[in-house]
Amino acid sequence: MNLKPFILVILPIFLLNCIDQNNHLYKIEGHQISITDSLDSQNEIDAFVKPYRNHITKDLDSVLAYAMNNYSKSNGELNTAIGNFMADALYEQVNPIFKLRTGNDIDMVLLNHGGIRSIISKGNITTRTAFELMPFENSVVVVALKGSQIEKLTSYLCENKTAHPISKLKLIVDKNFKAISSTIKGVKIESNKIYYVATNDYLYNGGNKMTFFKPNEGIYDLDYKIRNVLVDYFKKVDTIDPVIDDRFIQIKQ
Amino acid sequence: MKRRDFIQQASLGTALISLGGIGLSSCTSNVKAKKITILHTNDVHSHIDPFGPKDGRNANKGGVARRASLIESIRKENPNTLLLDAGDIFQGTPYFNYYGGELEFKIMSMLKYDAATIGNHDFDNGIDGLYAQLPHAKFNFLSANYDFSNTVINTHVKPYKVFNIDTIKIGVFGLGIELEGLVDPRLYKETKYLDPVEITQDITRALKNDEQCDLIICLSHLGYSYKSESNKISDLRLAEATKDIDLIIGGHTHTFLPKPTITKNIEGKNTLVNQVGCYGINLGKIDFYFDSNHNKKADGTSIIV
Numbered sequence: 128m129n130l131k132p133f134i135l136v137i138l139p140i141f142l143l144n145c146i147d148q149n150n151h152l153y154k155i156e157g158h159q160i161s162i163t164d165s166l167d168s169q170n171e172i173d174a175f176v177k178p179y180r181n182h183i184t185k186d187l188d189s190v191l192a193y194a195m196n197n198y199s200k201s202n203g204e205l206n207t208a209i210g211n212f213m214a215d216a217l218y219e220q221v222n223p224i225f226k227l228r229t230g231n232d233i234d235m236v237l238l239n240h241g242g243i244r245s246i247i248s249k250g251n252i253t254t255r256t257a258f259e260l261m262p263f264e265n266s267v268v269v270v271a272l273k274g275s276q277i278e279k280l281t282s283y284l285c286e287n288k289t290a291h292p293i294s295k296l297k298l299i300v301d302k303n304f305k306a307i308s309s310t311i312k313g314v315k316i317e318s319n320k321i322y323y324v325a326t327n328d329y330l331y332n333g334g335n336k337m338t339f340f341k342p343n344e345g346i347y348d349l350d351y352k353i354r355n356v357l358v359d360y361f362k363k364v365d366t367i368d369p370v371i372d373d374r375f376i377q378i379k380q
Numbered sequence: 381m382k383r384r385d386f387i388q389q390a391s392l393g394t395a396l397i398s399l400g401g402i403g404l405s406s407c408t409s410n411v412k413a414k415k416i417t418i419l420h421t422n423d424v425h426s427h428i429d430p431f432g433p434k435d436g437r438n439a440n441k442g443g444v445a446r447r448a449s450l451i452e453s454i455r456k457e458n459p460n461t462l463l464l465d466a467g468d469i470f471q472g473t474p475y476f477n478y479y480g481g482e483l484e485f486k487i488m489s490m491l492k493y494d495a496a497t498i499g500n501h502d503f504d505n506g507i508d509g510l511y512a513q514l515p516h517a518k519f520n521f522l523s524a525n526y527d528f529s530n531t532v533i534n535t536h537v538k539p540y541k542v543f544n545i546d547t548i549k550i551g552v553f554g555l556g557i558e559l560e561g562l563v564d565p566r567l568y569k570e571t572k573y574l575d576p577v578e579i580t581q582d583i584t585r586a587l588k589n590d591e592q593c594d595l596i597i598c599l600s601h602l603g604y605s606y607k608s609e610s611n612k613i614s615d616l617r618l619a620e621a622t623k624d625i626d627l628i629i630g631g632h633t634h635t636f637l638p639k640p641t642i643t644k645n646i647e648g649k650n651t652l653v654n655q656v657g658c659y660g661i662n663l664g665k666i667d668f669y670f671d672s673n674h675n676k677k678a679d680g681t682s683i684i685v
Contacts, residue, residue: 150414150548150594152626154669157640157654157685159662160450161441164430168445169452172490176428176445179483183474258474264504332564354477 187255191361194252195368200243203290205300205375207240209247210292212369213260214238216360217353218294221267221325224349233269234311234322236294237280239335242327242353243292252367257357265327266352271345274318279339281309281316284375291335298375307378327353414546416668417461418597419451422631423658424465425472425501426484431659442660448491450663455492458667460545463492464552466631467499467601470510472659480505485516493519495541497554497599498526499631506567507531522554522599525579530570540583548594548670551587555580555600555618557632576602576613577621584624595668598628604635604655619643619651627666630655639685640666650683 198209214236222233245259272280284291285304299308309316316322321344330337331346361367430443455461465488470481481502488496496519502510511532514521524539540553555576559568580598587593598618606612615630623645630653640654656662 149672150670151672152594152668152670152681153413154667155626155652155681155683156667156669157652157683158665158667159637159639159656160665161662162430162443162446162450162660164440164446166446167449168443169448170445172445172448172487175487175490176483179475179479180429183478186478187474255474258477262472262477264477328566329564332566333561334564 187258188253190251190253191256191358192252192364193366194247194249195366197249198247198369200240200246200290203371205288205290205298205377206293206371207243207290208369208371209243210238210240210290211294211372211374212247212367213243213357214292214294215369217267217325217356220356220360221269221349221351224351225269225323225325225347228349229323229347231323233295233325235296236292236325237296237330237337238292238327238353239330239337240289240291241335242329247367252361254358254361257354257361261354261357263329264352264354265329267325267349267356268328268331269323269325269347269349270331270340270343271321271347272324272340272343274316274320274322276339276343277311277316277322277324278309278318280324280337281306283337283339290375293374296374299373300375300377302377302379304377412671414548414670415458415460416545416548416550416595416670417454417458418464418627418629418664418666418668419454419461420464420466420629420654420656420664420666421447421660421662422466422601422629422655423468423499423634424484424660425468425658426470426476426481427473427659428475428483428487429473438659438661444487444491444660447660447663451491454665460548462494462543462545462550462552464597464599464629465493465496466599466629466655467497467554467556468501468631468658469496469499471501471504476504480509481513482516485513489516489518494543495520495522495552495554495599497521497601497631498523498537498556499601500557500559500563503559503563503567503571507533507569507571511536522552523556524553524583525574525576526556527572527574530572539579540587542587542591542593548668549592550595550597551591551593552597552599553580553583553587555598555602557601557603576600576618580618580622580625584622588624594670595627596625598625600628601631603633604630604637604653605633615653615655616641616643619645619653621646623647623649625651626668627651628653629664634658636662640664642683642685650681652683652685 218236297310331340428444431438469484521537523537528534543550558573603614605614605616615628635655636657640652645651656664
């Protein structure tokens with residue numbers, strides 16, 4: 128009865144035999160499955176999400192103001208009602224804060240057309256509207272720029288031929304998109320004067336290829352999210368009724 | 381024979397039979413086909429609830445509770461399943477703005493995700509914002525070409541992970557897109573972007589030779605392809621420039637493919653590239669069938685898409 132050595136010998140053979148056999152990939156099948164309402168919802172997940180959803184819905188659907196019309200960023204050539212609204216609202220909300228902190232007034236506002244993330248629909252404006260317009264977490268910065276840098280800013284706008292939202296800056300271009308006139312608060316831009324330009328941190332850091340914010344004469348981070356600017360503005364006013372105006376236009380003859 | 385000896389001998393005998401049994405059955409099962417199912421999502425962008433019935437583009441599509449029941453039924457059919465995500469988990473609905481990604485990670489943990497890579501929008505609350513949510517994630521974060529060594533998430537992200545499922549070794553590694561010009565540097569801080577092709581060459585060598593993987597999967601947030609910038613690295617270019625990757629699961633470009641793309645790698649061998657759009661509207665499912673060497677077919681691997 129001496130089984131023990133036999134087992135010890137035979138065991139490694141079994142193991143080796145198995146390890147030697149490689150896994151060979153012989154077939155691949157690929158599918159895409161649509162997630163539709165024909166699938167059941169898992170109760171556990173629904174129950175988990177519900178309290179969060181209720182809180183957000185209640186908060187988002189509280190009515191803040193009223194929109195007189197539908198406003199879309201595709202409506203308008205070099206300036207749009209919705210863009211004008213955003214740039215003007217930003218000026219109105221942020222200038223008092225900036226003035227309190229620095230003693231200076233904001234001279235102009237520049238945002239980007241691509242940053243208008245949705246339309247404003249006619250009717251009630253809610254916190255949800257502000258989230259749809261501005262889902263990102265970007266915040267307001269004020270950049271001190273010399274007039275010579277402002278000229279780069281206006282050249283950018285002329286070359287870009289896009290209705291980037293502006294406030295307090297007025298720009299007229301000819302049929303070749305060459306600047307005929309550019310003014311800030313109605314006054315011609317002076318190359319040695321310092322201008323305070325309110326924008327968002329994304330653009331300040333070169334987003335949308337806006338490279339003219341550097342070099343600058345100073346930067347003020349106001350720690351105020353663009354979305355909160357909009358929410359606070361909506362809370363302040365009863366209705367909004369922005370229009371396309373003459374702040375950035377082309378004279379075609 | 382003394383009783384004690386008898387018991388000893390008898391149990392040894394049993395041990396022999398059962399060992400033989402284990403040996404034989406495990407060898408036989410190698411001859412039988414094994415199936416590994418890879419499920420994947422990308423660019424879910426905080427879409428937890430389904431799109432409403434009035435949505436202009438995706439009415440009644442998506443929804444994480446539905447995805448959960450689908451994944452559960454697939455896992456029931458084949459427990460040898462891995463669930464992966466190719467990044468941009470964050471940003472897109474107020475759930476992210478209100479809770480900073482907590483829900484997204486908790487739900488992915490409830491769905492038993494195995495691994496995810498990091499997309500550019502996952503930096504939207506800064507690398508500190510991502511770090512703050514990591515305790516809610518019970519799955520692995522994989523990124524081979526972001527060097528996080530000077531950041532808070534350094535030890536929390538691994539270049540790759542090897543999953544051993546039913547003796548099949550599956551190496552999964554992650555790749556991220558260049559952050560400069562795409563993400564505010566103040567958000568990604570000292571995260572260094574390394575060349576995806578060079579990193580992939582190193583990682584696939586390690587997975588193939590050192591880890592002896594049977595299957596190599598790349599979780600990529602590079603983007604499917606860039607027509608206007610043909611030199612920009614993308615999933616299709618990565619596939620062409622490297623070897624030994626079986627499947628690239630992509631993201632970033634929100635590409636809806638009619639079916640997974642079969643492309644050739646640098647050795648002329650087939651590589652599969654897949655991406656399932658965005659917002660949790662689709663679930664990708666790739667099944668890999670294995671058998672033992674003894675059953676090796678002369679014509680290699682057949683791909684049905």
